[in-house]
Amino acid sequence: MTPMTTGEQKTATPAGSAKRALAGRLSWGLADQAASSMSNFAVGIYVARSLGVTAFGVFSLAWVTYGVVLNVSRGLATDPLMVRFSGVSDASWRAAVARSSGTALGVGAALGAASVVVGLALGGRVGPAFACLGVMLPGLLLQDAWRFAFFAAGAGRKAFVNDVVWGVALVPAMVVAAHMGSVAAFVLAWGGSAAVASVYGCFQSGIRPHMSGAREWLREHRDLGYRYLVENVSNSGASQLRAYGLGAIVGVGAVGVVRGAELLLGPFLALLMGLSLVTVAEAARVLRRAPHRLGRFCLLLGGGQAVAALLWGGALLLVPDRGGEFVLGGVWSSASELIVPVTLGVAGAGLGTGAAAGLRALGMARRSLRSQLIASVCYVIGGLGGAAVAGTVGSAWGVAAATVSGSAVWWLQLRSALREHHQNSIPELRTQ
DSSP: OOOOOHHHHHHHHHHHHHHHHHHHHHHHHHHHHHHHHHHHHHHHHHHHHHHHHHHHHHHHHHHHHHHHHHHHHIIIIIHHHHHHSTTOOHHHHHHHHHHHHHHHHHHHHHHHHHHHHHHHHHOTTHHHHHHHHHHHHHHHHHHHHHHHHHHHTTOHHHHHHHHHHHHHHHHHHHHHHHHHTSHHHHHHHHHHHHHHHHHHHHHHHTOOOOGGGHHHHHHHTHHHHHHHHHHHHHHHHHHHHHHHHHHHHTOHHHHHHHHHHHHHTHHHHHHHHTGGGTHHHHHHHHHHHOGGGHHHHHHHHHHHHHHHHHHHHHHHTTOOHHHHHHHHGGGHHHHGGGHHHHHHHHHHHHHHHHHHHHHHHTTOHHHHHHHHHHHHHHHHHHHHHHHHHHHHHHHHHHHHHHHHHHHHHHHHHHHHHHHHHHHHHSHHHHTO
């Protein structure tokens, strides 16, 4: 064996250290997503078994509404943080996090107040759930902001611990909610336990959110923030429009059925929701250190998720009805019919998130926005068009086809963005 030279030793050691650091950050990312997945899955299953199809549909409407608000917060507050303050100095990170978390808290307070007003105006079954959601939004959004902040700093362990605190606080809260037996009680239990974790995040980071710095944060990062806002809201807003439209076309129970099928794919859906906690920061690091590897990194990321989702969906098809009914109760019989289309939809979304991470790392907000708008329009058309033609099952197949098509759009945009980045990085090409 040829002995390694001194120069080779110097270059090999940092490379090995970088790979170990990357593996460590991804491991904590997977652990955090596992904790988040388990909490979301447990909440959904507990509510479905406790309340039945119709009440679970009401809870699901509150859930998808929270998803829209969460994406508003991420677009304005934490997505710019991940792109511009991943792997920076501690002083720069702390100053950015104080303003970013303050922005998230401000978004929660403002949109939470609006949700309370809407809930009180609606009344009936749906109104109390939306009013309680509004009260809980500041804590929910602040807890999510801490997770982004910790991953931007490469401290995924702290994000994992924070999610575990939320999960532990969730247990007694859910028991109390089950005794009360209402959708509003479950919303309060879910949001209240998140508020506990959000307060703990302040102690973990030693940072107090500065709501007074929100305006400055929005002004400094408006080139990214507002585009990401539109992109994120078009994504979650499409899900909300599909849920509301499905409820109007088929019935509120259909929303619960779709949510039940999605819960069966819960680990991957939760991973997709919080994907940027890990992958955008890592893609940004790959871009700084080895830009020629970014495309391969995104392909491995998206392809790995797609394959994993397909394997999980295949395993679900083998679950006996008795086992499914034990998990979802009366929701299982209808939800089990949607396993194949929902699995294909999640696999398509997983493939697309690899390209989305690359576009965000490149700072190509315009291309990213264009991709998301096209994908969202396809999602709404597929989901509602399918519902009009063939009910709940038709909606699921329409969404699956739309998601796969949207993934293709994301990858075409990433391919063009990588070519553009390569040309701009070569002086000879830049001057032509």
